Structure formats: C-alpha cells, structure tokens
Amino acid sequence: MSAPYVKFVSQKINKIRWRPSPNPSLEQSTVFATGSWDDEPGQLRVSVWELEPQSEAPPTGDVAEELKLLCDVQHPGDVTALQYLNNDIILTGSSNGTVTVYKHHHRSQTLSAMSSYQHLHGGAAKHHNSCTGVACRELEVATVGEDRTINVLHLEQKTPVRTFDKADSCTINSVAFLKQNELATTNSFGQLKIWDLRQVGSRPARMLLLTGERVPLHCLDKHPTQPHVIATGGQNGMLGVWDLRQEKYPATLLSAHSGDLWEVKFHPTRPDHLFTCSEDGSTWHWDSSAVKEALQAGHVVNSAVKVASLTFEGHVINCYLEGRPIAAAVLQAMSTRGSASTPPCRRSTYHP
DSSP: OOOOEEEEESSOEEEEEEOOOSSTTTOOOOEEEEEEOSSOTTOOEEEEEEEEEOSSOOTTOOOOEEEEEEEEEEOSSOEEEEEESSSSEEEEEETTSOEEEEEEETTTTEEEEEEEETTTTOEETTEEOOEEEEEEETTEEEEEETTSOEEEEETTSSSOSEEETTOSSSOEEEEEEEETTEEEEEETTSEEEEEETTSSSSOOSEEEEOSSSOOOEEEEEEOSSOTTEEEEEETTSEEEEEETTSSSSOSEEEEOOSSOEEEEEEOSSOTTEEEEEETTSEEEEEEOSSOSSSOEEEEEEEOSSOEEEEEEETTEEEEEEOSSSEEEEEEOGGGSOOOTTSOSOOEEEOOO
C-alpha cells in the first residue's frame, strides 16, 4: 500500500465526500467536498478541494498529487451531514437542524446556497435539534435528526412532501435509500428500521436489532448490488452486516475498533471491499472475497487522532482526521488485494 499523502488544513473536518465523476467508467473524480465543525460562529465552512498532479513526482514514487482549495462558503452551524446529489449540487445537514442545498459553479469556482430548509428538525426557539443524516435519490432527499423525525423532501418543493413525526423514541443517527420507496435508519437504541414510504402513519415496516446490550448504531451503508445487505457501525466499535431476508438480527457481528465506529462504506464498484473509520484513529479495509464465512480485515491505516469520515473514488480512499491541525490522508489502498495468505491486517502508522 502506498504511503498516505497528508495535507494540513485550518479546520476540524467532520464530513467528506467525493464529487461523482460524469464518466466513472472512463475517469476518476479529483474533486471532493468537506464540512467543518467545532469552530467559532462564522468560521464553519463547506469547502471544495481538488487533487492536482505535481509538476514533479516525488523521488519515493509515492502519491504525486497536491491538494488545492477551489472554493468554500460559510455554513450555518456544524456540518453534521454531507452528500453530493450530482457533480455540482451538494446537500448539507447542520447542528441547528437546517438542511441546505449548495451549487458549485465550476467556471467561477464559487459555492452558493440554492435553497435552505430552515430548522427542519425543530426544537425550541433557542435550541434546535441537529440534523444527523441525509440521503439522496435523484431529486428526493431523506433527512433524520435528534428530534426523532424523518423528513422526505423533493428539491423542487419548498416544504417536506412527507414527515414521519416522532418516528422513533430516541435519536435517529443515519439514513439510506434502499429502493425508491424504502428507507433504512439506525438509532441510539441499536435498532435498524426499514420504512415503506407508501404506508400511512409513522410506524416502520420492519425493525431489526442487536442482541444483548443496546448499543447506539452511528452509521449504515447499503451494498451497491445487493440492497438486502446492509452494514452498520456502532458505539462499541462493532461492525454489523445485516441480511434483510433474515428475521431480526445481524448475519455477521464483528469486533472491529476500540472506539466508536463513525462511518462504514462499501466500495462502489468492488463491494467485496468494505471500509470503516473510528474514534480510535484507524481506518480499516475489510476484504470479504478472501474468506467465505466471515469478513477478513485487509489493511489498517492508523493515526493518533479520531477519523471522522471517509469516501471513495476509484482506487482512492479519502479520509479526514480530527486534530489540530487536521490531516487529510489520501490512500492508494486498493492497489493491493487481500488474499487467504494475507495476514488478518497490515498496519501503516503515521503521526500528523
């Protein structure tokens, strides 16, 4: 695995996403967006960056890119959720409950707010609940928050087209579209819930849960080609893989990290590969193609600070670390493939 490329920036980064490539089969995107948190009012930003080839390759032969800030814009509150709708539209969720739609103007390299759903996740006048997750499917957007509510938006309308009011008894931490009319959410009671948007009322179509102690589930991701397979990450560092064709419990539950597991992602074109990042400062590459009955850890990238978010483009993983200053690590992690003879994990350590 190639050495990581590290860039120090002046923000604490909470979320990061690659911009979709217009021709993913022909070229990889070199642009990604980040969202900051835990800063002074007026200093919280949504930023767009680009990886540019260096004029001269380093003598070590490692990553030959430089990171360039293309544009940024002030954000109302901490960025708690971030998604690209297409190659120029970015959606964000805020700690004040607002959901904002930004447009990236490529010619002028500027960001502007197209629309905003102010304080969508309610709360008292002086205390708004955080929007904890957003999911996109064409022009439809689903949002969840600390107010235990699910909102379904259509970006051509100014108000939600559907609201599951008090859909849960605790904070809803993440959301994903499974199908056109089906959502999955995770909550702080360790439950995975499936919602049918065609049903009347605010009750889930199905509920699945962890066995034993109720541990909050922070994140989830859907398998790119098998929508009945979902991966989740929990507060205790456990990685769960769920088969929705089964009854109520995860098909696989693995002890992964020593801290909260903040984000889990299937590789979009090689879904046998799964990646997780954690409060313990590590980013794990799991390879299920080498082992039939259980996932096998392939690579570990470890740092001294929390890894808050990660994203993919082609063979490149991009993850942001929380610290002072922040280190952005771009890893050529897919350049080698795990095998049955590969040790359970290989660790690459650096100190930002």
